Amino acid sequence: MSDILSPDLCGRIDAWLERFPAEHRRSAVLGALREVQKEHGHLTPERMDAVADYLGLPAIQVYEVGSFYTGFQHQPVGRHTVAVCTNISCWLRGGEKILAHIEKSLGIRAGESTGDGRIFLKSEEECLAGCCGAPMMQVDHVYHEDLTPEKVDEILGALS
Amino acid sequence: MSDPVTITLNGRVVEAAAGEMLIAVADREGVPIPRFCYHPKLSVAANCRMCLVEVSGARGPAPACATPVVDGMEVQTRSEFAREAQRATMEFLLINHPLDCPICDQGGECELQDLALEYGSDISRYSEARRVVLDPDLGSLVSTDMTRCIHCTRCVRFTEEIAGEQELGAFGRGEFMKIGTYVQRAMNSELSGCVIDLCPVGALNARPSRMNARAWELDDHPGLGEHDGVGSRLSRHTLRGRQIRCVPLVEETINESWLSDRDRFSYQAASHPDRLCWPLARHRDNWVRVSWEEALDRAAEALTKPGEKAGLIHPSSTVEECFRFQQLLRRCGARTVEHRARMSDFRGGVQYPQTPTLGCAVDRIAESDVIVLLGSFLRHDQPILNHRLRQAANSGTEVWIINPASFNWNFPPTQQAVLSPRKWLTLLHAMERSPAVAGREGGGTRFSDQLAQRLREAENALFWLGPLALNHPDASLLYASARNLCERTGTRLGTLPEGANAPGAWLTGCVAHRGPGGMAEDGVDLSARQQEPPDLWVFYGVDPACDVADPARLRRVLAAARTTIGFHSFIPDPRHLPYDLLLPIPTVGERSGHLINLEGRWQSMTAAVPPPGEVKDGAEALVELLRATGHAPGFEGASLVAHCRGLEGRAVVTRKPPRDGKRLPDKGLLRVGAPSIYQQDPVSRHAHALQQAELAKDLVLRLHPETLRRHGLKNATHARLSQDGEILRLPLVADPQMPRDCVYLATGDARLGLLGNAFGVVDLHHA
């Protein structure tokens, strides 16, 4: 268990726990899973078990949460997460074309990672609340707006 | 509940309590409202949307399961508006349903199928691909066909709210949401089969009876749970004389709508290949089939010979069997008639009441402020009782538990003392002497002082002695002390003996020191028989290898006997086979007669199927044997039950506690254990699916890590346990909660071979 939850990771989970009354440890489960994913790249049953243990929850409850929210990954993914919005406001301004451009230039489909483990292209993303900068995408949660294929190439090219 | 209100239901004025859910009112009034997710014993989910009805003033259709009634509410359950809403839901439920009714076990008794007849359309206008879902493997008891699932989440809520351990969940989201365990894992609950009843469609079904029969072909026979002192009401479903499956009957005062897996699936034992189907007699090292006539002759001959005789009957035998058994044995001069095969301390004599009792009705357990449980893992011993205890705990009853190991409870006990059985008597004595009981002011801080004080303070307290206390080598001392404590604190004392009819066995006199009606009898108890081996033994439903306190010692005692007769449903393991004669008796579902549960409730059952081969009703066989031995049985027909009922309340109880001291050895590593859930009786042991179930799997040695270290087994996975010359290799589990002088090892398991006393001193070695 300690291989999964290092002291440092426990400390970060504790920071989420501190936001809630002591009797509501379950509330920290989203935060804890996010920290574990940040540390290990993706979630596995063992990692969710470790969270369940740490928070004192039935494992089933953690699996349910882990499988419900789209922010959690259950397979190994690339180092950088690229999420291209294709919802209505972006779609109207070419969001799908941006996605197609990225798929073509990286040679992967949405939902896949590049072979070198550099980029994970999230499944077609729903609205990311950047509608006035459409088309837009997030790279590791940083917004990039008013995209053009050239701009996208530049941004993705700079990723290590 | 609260103020009465009046509502109009389909034009009819009905009374209800404010805040009551509309569906509950309608159910009471006999107004049908279709539903899938609603279940009166589970929390309201309001997710299936099948119970939508028209409520005056509401903007849209309202779910009857989640709409509290208010005064003056006008409700239409069958208006066009309501029916259109219901039809809409039905259409959605059916679009992704496989409609594989012809190959579905649920067909014919499916809530979806039934309601689809009324609300569904003839032709689906859904022309897209239908959802297909992979089936999780939930173990040997529950089968899964999850493509049929309609996501009502009754099963999920059941595991969380009733079974007390969330084993099932709903994963993913939206159309792709799946019910399951997420990781491959069999269900581990002692009540898991209830999800089969709860599932309104064919997604969860009984695995042992999968594809065995169509629902409409089955005959149903009301019956009883035959494994524990609760006496759950159930129905045995049969097809052409064969038991196919078993479902609970609703009895709010006993099992509500639940049933333990043991009661539900034990019927499989009836078709076990080792069934004893006709009388067998020993011929050298072989069995030969003999006629009943010959068998009875042989038995009568042995029984009428002079000599010491002993009889041991299983506590799940019926009142009729128990009465006839002791009648036969005593008429033939036996001085040892007993049903407490796992007990080793008989010094209590007639200090026990006439019949054991819970001290409380099953449905009133939650009225207790404090319940103490000494020596039982109730989840395994009496699953439905444990469910009631859990409900009580959840509604505020304090539950204090004293056990030799920290069992896997499905509720948090108020306090739990994991204590070596060597210290139980000390604990009870300390409670007797604690300030609260002695009438002095000021409580102590010790567990014993606190508990004694709570018993003193509580208006309504219960103290239960479980099988581990009753079978303890100093059981009589424990009982005497507990009785004293209870009397001085105004606590009701109850006991939790094994079997489905322990009270009946007591009442009819299958006890060494008591005859029928509890009259004192000058008998010789089982423990004394070790010094004074009988010449003849009769076993009735008791397996001397698994169901007794000390199989090794009994084996030695049996070796001295001239004749051993067994009334059994299964052919015993030849390795432990001292029998000269085996007489076949019926097993679950084949028996008729009465059982008395631990509330003292008489319940009758009739055979759902005829027994196989030449198996004969046990009581009848005993009557024939009475006649064959030259005795008039008396009490023909119904008069036997009347006679036995008349025996109630006639016992003399002595209050003199036994005088000689403790027998439990002070030194050495103490083995302690009770039978695990599916090893408690021969029937469970022969039920195939139960034996494959997750709960049947663990046969391990549980020890404190320090104890392991002391034995040089710090990193060992297995060890050899030796007792009385018998050696067994078993897996180890380090459990920091274990007392350091004990090793916990469940009993009743044939895999234990002929290990000795369940409370004996043992040794541990490297494997």
Added chain:
Amino acid sequence: MIRHHNEMCFATLKHSEPWTLRAYESVGGYRAWRKILAERPPRRDLIEQVKGSGLRGRGGAGFPTGVKWSFMPDCEESYLVCNADESEPGTCKDRDILRFNPHALIEGMAIACYAIGARAGYAYLREEFIDEPYFRLRVALREAYENGMLGCDIRGSGVTVNLYDVLGAGAYICGEETALLESLEGKKGFPRFKPPFPANYGLWGRPTTVNNVETLALVPGILRQEPGWFDEVGTEKSRGTRCFSVSGHVSRPGNHELPLGTPFADLLELCGGVWKDRELKAVIPGGSSVPVLPAEAMMDLNLDFESLAAAGSMLGSGAVIVMDETTDMVKVLQRISRFYFQESCGQCTPCREGTGWLYRVLTRIVEGQGTEDDLKILEEVPGRIEGHTICALGDAAAWPVQGVLRHFRGEFEHYIRHGKSMVSPS
């Protein structure tokens, strides 16, 4: 011509670092909260003031905020929750409030806590805000604590308000207030059946008020403005200002905070009109959930609750999605329907089963495989979802279908008869 532009939530935008405490204080920030701490008015007085302002919730449903607050009982433990799970397609105003004026939200939350009698408030942000918006809020919270605006017994006033930031994990449904509460409790975002409402049974079963970011960020401004300012702006039933996120086919998309009742035509002009000199075809005036309106209806409409309701749509989240003449309305609907299909939580039957059905039928039509029967399904199935579900996501999935079908039926028929779109691809 445009009056009161960016004067409330976006008041700090004129500063170079609008998110700082200094910038906020320079526009009057924390004056209202300081006054409350100094004077300790009865909490009901504050509720009356907010009621009087006519403030209605800016999240989408438009429920009067003061009335919502007044449902909160006096009790030991109650909570304020700020819904910053902004994810209604087309809507991006809350993100900008968090980025550019987080202190307005903090002050609004503090005042709301006081008014409802809560000592703790949670701001629940969607996880995708973890970079800039979340960071700015965290920094602002630290500033607020350091400057004695939050904490226990603040400035010796006896008032305790602690605010916490929390992140979601990716689920549109958590914008539904009871799903958000479930998520805050560490569960799946399954909306709860109501009643009971959060004011009776909210976070951890305690009385709870859930307000949108913009709603809360407006509160300090309302309290510190001249009495009557807010309710004199806007229309009779839609008082004050609101943030409009204008996206889609306009020359200059952007967030604009304007008085309610501003004519759509003025807003369109402020955004540079329809792009590429094209004609306006349709507008979704309140986020993807609300019914679309055709250009001819829109150009005469004022943007307020009642005008839009009269036109058969809703003001919703204030997201104005503009579509030009080249837009394929069937594809628009297909994309929107895919969203609700993806985001349906799966809890209740009509939405779980119905959203996928609608999306698949629309996909088939777009792929040229549609039939006349499909039109019937599109007409009938939404009505079987709408009003039949636990939460409003079912309605949100139904309304766009009903809206597009009402105004652009011909485009569906063209697809079905000819297997292709009647508008040329843009």
